[in-house]
Amino acid sequence: METVAFNVEELRNDFPILSKKFNGKTLAYLDNAATSQKPRQVIKAICDFYEGYNANIHRGVYEIEEKATMKYERTREATSRFIGAESAEQIIFTRNTTESINLVAKTWGASNIRKGDKIVVSLLEHHSNVVPWQVLAKEKGALLEYINLKEDSTIDLDDFKEKIAGAKLLAITQASNVLGTLVPVKQMTSIAHQEGCTVLVDGAQSAPHMPVSMTDIGCDFFAFSSHKMLGPTGVGVLYGKREILDAMPPYNLGGDMISEVHKWDVTWNELPWKFEAGTSNIADVIAYYHAIEYLQRLGMERVREHEKSLTKYALKRLSEIKGLRYYGPDDIEMRGGIISFTLGDVHPHDIASILSREAIAIRSGYHCAQPLHEELSLGGTARASFYIYNTEEEVDRLAEALNEVRKVFAK
Numbered sequence: 001m002e003t004v005a006f007n008v009e010e011l012r013n014d015f016p017i018l019s020k021k022f023n024g025k026t027l028a029y030l031d032n033a034a035t036s037q038k039p040r041q042v043i044k045a046i047c048d049f050y051e052g053y054n055a056n057i058h059r060g061v062y063e064i065e066e067k068a069t070m071k072y073e074r075t076r077e078a079t080s081r082f083i084g085a086e087s088a089e090q091i092i093f094t095r096n097t098t099e100s101i102n103l104v105a106k107t108w109g110a111s112n113i114r115k116g117d118k119i120v121v122s123l124l125e126h127h128s129n130v131v132p133w134q135v136l137a138k139e140k141g142a143l144l145e146y147i148n149l150k151e152d153s154t155i156d157l158d159d160f161k162e163k164i165a166g167a168k169l170l171a172i173t174q175a176s177n178v179l180g181t182l183v184p185v186k187q188m189t190s191i192a193h194q195e196g197c198t199v200l201v202d203g204a205q206s207a208p209h210m211p212v213s214m215t216d217i218g219c220d221f222f223a224f225s226s227h228k229m230l231g232p233t234g235v236g237v238l239y240g241k242r243e244i245l246d247a248m249p250p251y252n253l254g255g256d257m258i259s260e261v262h263k264w265d266v267t268w269n270e271l272p273w274k275f276e277a278g279t280s281n282i283a284d285v286i287a288y289y290h291a292i293e294y295l296q297r298l299g300m301e302r303v304r305e306h307e308k309s310l311t312k313y314a315l316k317r318l319s320e321i322k323g324l325r326y327y328g329p330d331d332i333e334m335r336g337g338i339i340s341f342t343l344g345d346v347h348p349h350d351i352a353s354i355l356s357r358e359a360i361a362i363r364s365g366y367h368c369a370q371p372l373h374e375e376l377s378l379g380g381t382a383r384a385s386f387y388i389y390n391t392e393e394e395v396d397r398l399a400e401a402l403n404e405v406r407k408v409f410a411k
């Protein structure tokens with residue numbers, strides 16, 4: 001695909017919300033780890049579908065139905081190329097990363113995890129990659145173990161090597177949504193496979209921000225969400241190795257996921273439809289294609305470079321603020337565009353609501369990673385997270401507003 005220049009000022013024009021005023025000020029949207037903003041190409045695709053060819057897919061044979069089916073399946077092909085998968089049949093559309101992980105826990109997990117088996121996760125995990133395994137482990141009498149972090153917030157690979165011995169499943173994030181830490185999932189997958197261990201990678205914070213390749217990582221499952229990568233909400237992706245998906249029982253049961261249904265028995269549909277029961281989120285999957293195309297035109301290497309440079313600048317600006325402490329690796333090569341921080345003893349919710357008056361959107365709280373916050377003895381953090389449309393000027397606004405917060409609370 002032809003690439004276009006990575007010109008932030010120009011591409012911002014594609015995002016209608018970025019020119020809107022809030023409290024009379026332009027929005028500085030720095031909560032991209034929660035969800036990204038959408039370009040008009042994606043928004044328009046949703047309208048085009050409902051206005052021009054709204055029909056259910058994989059069913060009829062009339063013109064608009066065929067068009068809808070073709071566009072829906074085109075997104076699957078594009079998703080497969082985007083993550084360097086072996087084939088499009090290995091791409092299953094779900095609602096979000098959470099559902100992708102739950103699908104694996106409820107199908108692969110239910111039929112493969114037994115009493116005494118070991119499931120390994122890390123302390124970095126989002127609740128989506130903890131709770132399904134915690135519940136499964138309790139149901140099956142399996143053990144759940146957490147890989148520790150080193151002082152510099154990176155994964156302790158020695159601890160990993162000890163814990164992975166004899167494990168049945170490694171479920172690990174590629175990028176932390178709190179510390180920004182990047183995890184060497186390729187190396188860890190290779191070590192886990194030597195132990196005969198299945199590997200699920202949570203790519204919710206990596207796939208939107210850097211090049212990822214399934215054939216390179218070699219993992220068995222990979223999960224991520226459209227809404228964090230310029231696409232609509234309500235679309236998640238689960239990639240799986242073909243032989244594993246083939247052997248797995250289906251997830252939801254009903255229409256579309258069957259091949260034949262008789263009074264007393266049923267045969268399952270082929271991949272990937274075996275895992276897509278009922279009417280899909282057709283409009284949003286179709287629109288998601290335009291998000292993928294948008295990112296591919298920019299080039300994922302350049303997306304990563306932009307975020308690296310912005311994060312470096314932000315770390316410098318934030319470290320100049322008295323009383324501010326940021327978390328996560330100092331080495332920019334080891335972190336994504338996410339910075340969680342505390343400011344003296346000011347409550348993170350107070351920081352976020354004061355910044356909101358300046359039309360600066362950041363997140364506060366546990367960010368769905370309470371075990372990590374407990375490990376770091378933190379009652380919560382404030383978090384700024386960047387994407388393709390963020391600028392140094394927005395980082396300056398953040399730093400200035402944080403200085404004001406500090407002054408207000410020093411009084």
Ligand SMILES: Cc1ncc(COP(=O)(O)O)c(C=O)c1O
Nearest residue numbers: 096097098126128177204205225
């Ligand atoms: C690392 C990570 N995993 C999983 C999720 C869950 O994503 P979703 O809410 O789209 O299911 C998130 C969302 O923030 C995340 O950051």
